[in-house]
Amino acid sequence: MHAYEQRQWQVKEYPFYPERMPHHETILTIGNGLMGIRGSFEEGYPGDNSTTLLAGIFNHKDGTLVPELVAIPNPLWLKITVNGETFSLSEGIILGYERVLDMRSGVLTRGVLWRTPGGTDLQLRFERFSSLADVHALALRVQVKVLKPGQHTVAVSSALDGSVTNPEGISHWAQLNGTVSGDTLTLTGVTDESGYRVGLASRLHVGGDSPIWADASSSAQVPTHRATVTLDGFEVLDVIKLVAMHTSRDAEDPAHAAADHLDQLSAAGYGALREAHVAAWADRWRAMDIIIEGDEVAQRALRFCIYHLIIAAPQHEERVSIGAKSLSGYGYKGHVFWDTELFMVPPFTVMEPEMARRLLMYRYHNLPGARAKAQEAGYQGAMFPWESTDTGLETTPRWTDPHPVTGERIRIWTGDNEQHISSDIAYAALQYWRWTGDDAWFARYGVELVLDTARFWGSRAEFNAEADRYEIPMQIGPDEYHENVDNSVFTNSLVQWHLREAMHVWDWLAAHHPAQAEQLKSALSLDGAVIDQWKTIADKMFIPHSEEGGGVLEQFEGFFERLRPIELSDYTPRTKNMDWIIGHAPTQSTRVIKQADVVMLMAILGDTLGDTNFLQRNWDLYSRIVDHGSSLSPAIHAWVASRLGMVDEAYDLFLYSATIDIDDHKGNVRDGIHAASCGGVIQAVLFGFCGLKLINGELTTDPALPSHWRRVSFTVQHRGQPVPITLTQQLSQQSLASLQGSL
């Protein structure tokens, strides 16, 4: 491939800067929806964070409140020893180094030219992939050349390292049983509280199938084997390590399944596995690539976002979802937030609806947890947890970890009061339905998500008789800098919309799927009175407004009256968030917002909120006081800005979001990918710059492209049909000329 094309598909690390390692470990993660494997080195490095995570394998250590993803035994572990000197980038001399993640094929390669402390030069080429064609398969290859005449003794050791722990040093394993049988390692484990069983099996091939034996260091926790070969100088030693992984989520006997699976992988061989993997990636890119002509920086960054959604999205089961940091790091412990439904699901809905459906099914299967949460809080219906894991129960911690210096702990209120997530899920289900026309799924599953969450709101909204209106007190909107506010305009507006949608859905179900309607009616205790009350609540919902800025939505009751203004431009350039800078408590009373809140509402409900002038006034006010203290924010602002015709401003926000991980803008990528930002970036392109929209079920576009983009092309799936779309700068110019700022 031509260099110009190639670099729009690649993430390169060159040369090696140890201090940037944690960042690269995250951005070079490989995966396939089941496994996420950080871009750590096979041989390890001091202070690295070599992490393998498996979707849905959580553990609630000691039954404490906060379950987390479990550190899976490290399958990468592989050491090369030449004439007694073991390869390590922290010793000897690095004569050359290059790592490339080829996003097109999902293959991570590393070339190293290394001088041992004793002065022998080695050429090493590493390659790895986590198969997209077979989610249980991981394959590694190392080619070793000793750049010195004569004969050399090369030892290759490989392990499944069960000694790994989570960052706090916690092992979640009740037991780990490793075995070595010549070229084959197995390791089975059981998590100590959640009781998940995990089976790994690994096989090593060294050169012309040299004999392989258990290593002296081998243990039940770290089964290790080793081959020793004599290698001529300048001859290539080919080392292949295949790993199969199963869990009790997918197999009755994961150990057995892994062993069987490994035999299949061996029989196929590395080359065939790689070929199938690359073919699977080609298919996926055919569905999800978005081609931007005229902006290679944006193109590469956009593909980076798509890549990370692809490797995070479960293709193998529908009872797991995508955590806020995907499977690329321990950030947020693997928990699932609204990030999934409002940021990550929509791109799948539009381009790869099977994935979207699977993610929605995760919520469907977790309705029991949502009902339990509602019931516990004294409400009806389904109230989804703010943070969700494998159980579907609320898993938001109630307190922050103690501050390292002061010991202070801050109460986390989101699990109690960030309740809009129930409507966010309904939104995603409705969007999926409208784009796909998948009536069968919607009638059977989607309707229940929409209606039972509506039931929750029916019980949650409070009537203020004096004002003759419904109110929702004690909420947290997307702007988490202001907690436990009354009448969040985001939440109230979304609930109003949600209840009205629920009524339509109810009518549709009754008309088209009467049996299902009857069944739900009884299961959810729905009757005419409930539906009538939804109408009353929606009609009388209090939507706060303010006369500020010529008349705008008020983010919540008292926003303008009670909060002191702050000049955000004083705090530039800024990497830390404003609440970190001015403090948690003072932020609560300051007119700085964490992230798109009213602007988020503008993105999803668009021109139903008001006319162009009204929307522009809201933008003018709220976009000036936003901290972008969450990575979820700038892409949404890009979307809205482009719809309002402010294409240059939109582009800046878009590019910031799109490169937030590649360039580590916030300095926290070591904890994992900003997966919601990835989804937001894709939406900013599709719904923002391209103006993709359904109007009365019809697919429409209304491009407002950055002026240097010559063309944007992609394929959407609309009601089961692929629709290739190409938008040119010329179309965009015409469209912008007539743009009325309609969202």
Add this chain to the structure above:
Amino acid sequence: MHAYEQRQWQVKEYPFYPERMPHHETILTIGNGLMGIRGSFEEGYPGDNSTTLLAGIFNHKDGTLVPELVAIPNPLWLKITVNGETFSLSEGIILGYERVLDMRSGVLTRGVLWRTPGGTDLQLRFERFSSLADVHALALRVQVKVLKPGQHTVAVSSALDGSVTNPEGISHWAQLNGTVSGDTLTLTGVTDESGYRVGLASRLHVGGDSPIWADASSSAQVPTHRATVTLDGFEVLDVIKLVAMHTSRDAEDPAHAAADHLDQLSAAGYGALREAHVAAWADRWRAMDIIIEGDEVAQRALRFCIYHLIIAAPQHEERVSIGAKSLSGYGYKGHVFWDTELFMVPPFTVMEPEMARRLLMYRYHNLPGARAKAQEAGYQGAMFPWESTDTGLETTPRWTDPHPVTGERIRIWTGDNEQHISSDIAYAALQYWRWTGDDAWFARYGVELVLDTARFWGSRAEFNAEADRYEIPMQIGPDEYHENVDNSVFTNSLVQWHLREAMHVWDWLAAHHPAQAEQLKSALSLDGAVIDQWKTIADKMFIPHSEEGGGVLEQFEGFFERLRPIELSDYTPRTKNMDWIIGHAPTQSTRVIKQADVVMLMAILGDTLGDTNFLQRNWDLYSRIVDHGSSLSPAIHAWVASRLGMVDEAYDLFLYSATIDIDDHKGNVRDGIHAASCGGVIQAVLFGFCGLKLINGELTTDPALPSHWRRVSFTVQHRGQPVPITLTQQLSQQSLASLQGSL
């Protein structure tokens, strides 16, 4: 400016990684041909290399062989202290950081949001420029805001820091006399061996012209003054520091000149100085910008190369030249090599011929040194030094510094035997003449450069009676991995060409400037016999060939016979050079070449060397065994590859070169910019991709553009006329279709 345009003009650092500081200090250098000021911080940082260099201010410490550029007293020194806490990035907390070098305007800015160790937040905005409109002027501005209500005590200290030394801790100053007079500092110094006098004068303005007093720490070596003001929270304190610098190269009394000049700067004020500076940059870019449409990475990197040539090129005098690392670092001690004439001068010749003429005059003025070198070695005419400084004498060190471990020193032979530089200078002079048609200059100065170096070769070539041919033993060609070889094909071919050009020049001079011809005839002892001998030598010059690869030029006698082959692909990826990896002595007998040698010859002499097939065979052979162990190499390969129609290969080489400094490919940018590579990159675009060439004095182009380049535009100066040129991809396609590989 739109973000997409803007990033093609900017080098950004964000966030701050202390370990990358030495790299950024180099690439963010500002300058104007007189001064080069590395991108170090005003307030200093542990381990920084804050360096200011002035063109031509060398010193031969203790009269040792190797003169070097002198560390000029640091004019950046400025410290901000708020309520007793002094700003430093190595303390407190960096809440935000961004540095931007705007190459369009030559202005370096830095924004910092910083929390003092005591917990006070400061917003700081720094700006600096080294005026392109007034080479003696440096201007700094800092805006300080304390983000805390109430009143604050802000102290601003400014110094001219004469305590700086060269990297080895050497001060070159015999004396330094600093004075403080309220808002004005002066510092005069005399170098201890070369006797250069330097005068700096600096003035500080703080806020509404607060009173400024000598600081308690002030000394003759580091004159320092200080202002203390009371500043309200959130109010801006505006700090301006103006500096004037003169040397005994430009003024009888540099101290006086600097003081006078400073008064002028103060009278003009920061805003007017900045405006004039930005206008000067706009003019320069009008002359030298090369616009690439369709490749922002290449565009930015190319502008980076042009920027660094512009800030390195003397516009104020013609007795200084550009060192191998420009004025951006201590690498090569500021010495001038063939890098200038074959890499940096040609872009100026084509786009800004005044600069080229000035650089050639540096050589003209140094003819006495070249004659002395020839005479000392027993030859006639002018033999230019391999490394040149202010004196024009040979300043190549004879030995490397002792190896840190073994203490071994290696003999450096280039000063003795890399003699092709004399022809390189003749080449640059002839090229200037042909492009500009500047007959007056050429007759008066250029001819003497061409003829007296020809005279040197006339005395240097040795007749081999047995073979009836002329030979040149004991040479080093561009490939410095092979020293003291006989009959370097680069050197012999260039000498042959040089002698023939000299004959033409002589005829031209006699015909058109007979008086000048007479004068030179006597001054250089030229007569018919000398000229006749040039003809004989040229006609009988031994040009080594080999039957290798189907018949090619042989890099030097015995190249294929005596050297052992090596498989370079074994040594990838590679940051270190091959001679470092396999050792200096073994490299001498190995078939790996440091840099374009035969390929360099192909670049400059083109199709005079042979037909397309012959050139292609040479490329095929030599391009596969080149280490690119010099940054001079890949751009030249790009040039030749594009001329042979291998546009993709050319593009890869071009881009590697163009980003060698921005991306620090070799890990050595801390020592300074690869200035020759910058020039090579521009030539690769002009003479390579665009096929710019004079054919019988006519300007022609023959584009072979990378397939994603839509258009390349620039303006050349041809015989005194600006000629705007635009080459499109379409033109290129037509041209490539008919390309016969002609160079």
